[in-house]
Amino acid sequence: MSDSKVTVPLSEPPWLSGLPSPYYDDSHRRLQRVCHEFIGEHLIKHALEWETAEEVPSHVFGEFAKANMLLPSLPAPLPVEWLRRVGITEMPGGIPVEKWDAFHMMIYTDEMSRAGLAGPPGALNTGMAFGVPPILHYGDKQLQERFLPDLLLGRKRTCIAITEPDAGSDVANITTSAHTSDCGKYYIINGTKKWITNGVMSDYATMAVRTGGEGSGARGISMLVVPLKNHPGVSTRRLKVAGQISAGTSFIELDDVKVPKENLIGKEGQGMSYIMNNFNHERLFISIGVTRQARVALSAAFEYCMKREAFGKTLMDQPVVRHRLAKCAAMLESQSAWVEQFVYLLSKLSKSDGDKELGGLTALCKANAGIVLDECARCAVLLFGGNGYTRTGQGEIAEKIYRDVPGARIPGGSEDVLMDLAVRQLVKRFQQKTKELDARTKNSRL
Incomplete structure (x- = not known):
């Protein structure tokens, strides 16, 4: 923030109010200025209007992707090798991808929330923040090759799909099943997912499923990349929730959905x-x-x-x-x-x-x-x-x-x-x- 502006008390954390801090260096301050300007122009000044309308225009996601303003929501350190492979060597503010740290992520996240509303930023970065990391951290090479280029560049979108109508915080109780097809090449998925942020907007879901059968508990859970848009057996609809309306909270139904076994993230039963x-x-x-x-x-x-x-x-x-x-x-x-x-x-x-x-x-x-x-x-x-x-x-x-x-x-x-x-x-x-x-x-x- 500009040192020439007197801010309303409590409106900024101490380091943005001109007070000393041991945490931030020049790269952090440069990133804050860049994020403040870009996010302010492309999101914050419209956020109240969009939340009232209950929808963030679809072109906004593309604008953020083009400016590499979705990638900062990934956990630090960044997947440097993958980012270089897709042509990204610097993050916003000219920060080399290998120099990016957790404070950079925090600054970006703070600026995305500056309007005070969770819906508009959630409509943009929830999939990148929560749906992409399991593929990065646990997916094998072929899985990453198939999905990461499009996801990291914002050409495709994903979401994280864990919660079900009868299993929220009790993740070990999920019942959405994934059994192997007779030919052995596919998982056949049946079940429902509920309260899934970005579900109606996403091409894929990083989804928790039960591969271990009934009664297998936590040891029977696996994670898959499940296609959503126009995929046979998948239907999605928006849920009307009290807040964060523009983030696209969704209900997903899966009826004999066929997913290649190669879409397994990591190992079966380790989900x-x-x-x-x-x-x-x-x-x-x-x-x-x-x-x-x-x-x-x-x-x-x-x-x-x-x-x-x-x-x-x-x-x-x-x-x-x-x-x-x-x-x-x-x-x-x-x-x-x-x-x-x-x-x-x-x-x-x-x-x-x-x-x-x-x-x-x-x-x-x-x-x-x-x-x-x-x-x-x-x-x-x-x-x-x-x-x-x-x-x-x-x-x-x-x-x-x-x-x-x-x-x-x-x-x-x-x-x-x-x-x-x-x-x-x-x-x-x-x-x-x-x-x-x-x-x-x-x-x-x-």
Whole structure:
């Protein structure tokens, strides 16, 4: 952001308000300026209009793909070899693909969420952020050769399809089946997927299916690349949800859908592991965007309270109003700092170590982001008063962000499940480390 502009309190994280930070170098600041300009012009200034219309125009995806403004949603480090193969050597801001780190990803994600709405950015980058990584990390060479060039260049779109009508956060309970055809060359898929972001827009789905048969639990789950558009046996339709409407939440039905066995991602029966590791990036990605949404809501309320008058003085002159803002500000800035810390750790750890050490805490960070958004959005609606309960006018942004709150607290693992998961993972990791230490101590005595 320009140093010549005085920003509304709480509207920017400290490093964008001119305060020092140990995390960011010139490449990060350059990327922020480039993203702010491009995303501001091509997304942010239209986001409220598009969310109201419940649709992001189809040409916008192409504009972002052409500018390489979808690739930053991938987890860092980037797939350098693949990007070079498709002709991409630099990311936005002129940053070499091999120099891209987790802070670059965070800056991009934050800028995509600057409008305070989850729907418009979700309509563009959900497939790249969550659907492509399993192919990159676990797909064999032939699978990658067939799908990655089109997906990385934005010529085709994918989505991540895990959730089902009776299996949300309980991934091990999915029932969509994939059995081998009589000829042995195909999987035959039957079942349904629900609440799939981008489903109606996507050419493919990175899909969780049950290859192990009934009763096989987590060990019977695999991942496949499943064709969607105009593919026999596949039907998709949009679901009307409360918030994030323009992101294209979908219901997918699969009736004897034939998929080549070569579309298997990794190994049969290993899908649960792939899904859980993929969740780590998904949950951090969501945490970053949701934290920006909370910032937009609270700073909008802050600005409104400085000019709105009641009982002969501005709302900001009322102690009860200042107390509401202060409580939310403390939660927001704590969450913002926590996200930065996570990103720093990820920038220093290998993927395997990051998945192992931070999986549970990432789940907790995502859950807490939703709680902070709930508090900040509710505070904004209350302080905007009647305007915050109206879908147009001064409080429109607060009203729309408040409708996005359940979309922050449920998808990607619902809040209660993630909190329980976080503690279970912390206990598990503690027990592993204790066992390893005991083994080392025993060996040293020998």
